[in-house]
Amino acid sequence: MSHDLDRIIIALDTPDEQKALDLVKLLRYKVSTFKVGLELFCSTGPSIVKKINDEGCRVFLDLKFHDIPNTVAGAVRAATSTGAFMFNIHASGGREMMRQAKEAIDKTYDEMQRAKEPGRGLQGTSNVSIIHSPDKLNTVHKPLLIAVTVLTSLDDQDLKDINITKSTLDQAVALACLAKECGLDGVVASPKEISAIRKAIGKDFVIVTPGVRPSWAAASDQKRVMTPAQALEAGADYIVIGRPVTAAPDPLEAIDKIFSLQ
């Protein structure tokens, strides 16, 4: 299953920059993409993205923006220039928020590209992201903008508690359809929703699934889980794994175990 290693994203959930970078250095020959979430980003700031890019790896910036459209559009402009290859907003922020976010990423990226044109004097200063595969190294590309549907730590009862009467499955599919209508590149959803989202939207839509647990790992706070092999089989483009790898005594061995035993 080695080709599937390009589809694993390791979540670097730690406040410790050195620990995060040590994990990147240890795992980068197996895994090409790392996730920077709120804990690491709030501790280190945006420079962590460049430091991971400098190790030849891509960054999924998982900050889940959720605010009024104007504020999210501003955050999207800032995130576009970090060098992340993908970042996200909450679909439940609504249609106008997603529409403005999409407009902001398109406009900011175009401006970054124009600034790099000969004679404009900004060559080499923009933090565009790099692709891990050696043949594509340093390829410039627009970051993917994806939307979180329903957090994988929630179940149907949790949605009822916040007055959402739809099931997690129906709510995730509805939000994925809205994200697609707003022009986003894909969604974050649980592996349990992959086939329904694919049925509603088709193949040309990135699905990133956390809530992935090898059979030997504890679910902890994740409620809608599947194994990595099941998630990939169901059609996930990327699976996000954190604690089963990063909290393992030997993270390299944990990755090997995930991809040899499933």
Ligand SMILES: O=c1ccn([C@@H]2O[C@H](COP(=O)(O)O)[C@@H](O)[C@H]2O)c(=O)[nH]1
């Ligand atoms: O719905 C979501 C959205 C994001 N996450 C993030 O993924 C990782 C999962 O880590 P584990 O240790 O494998 O549980 C974590 O960083 C979350 O913030 C999610 O779990 N669910």
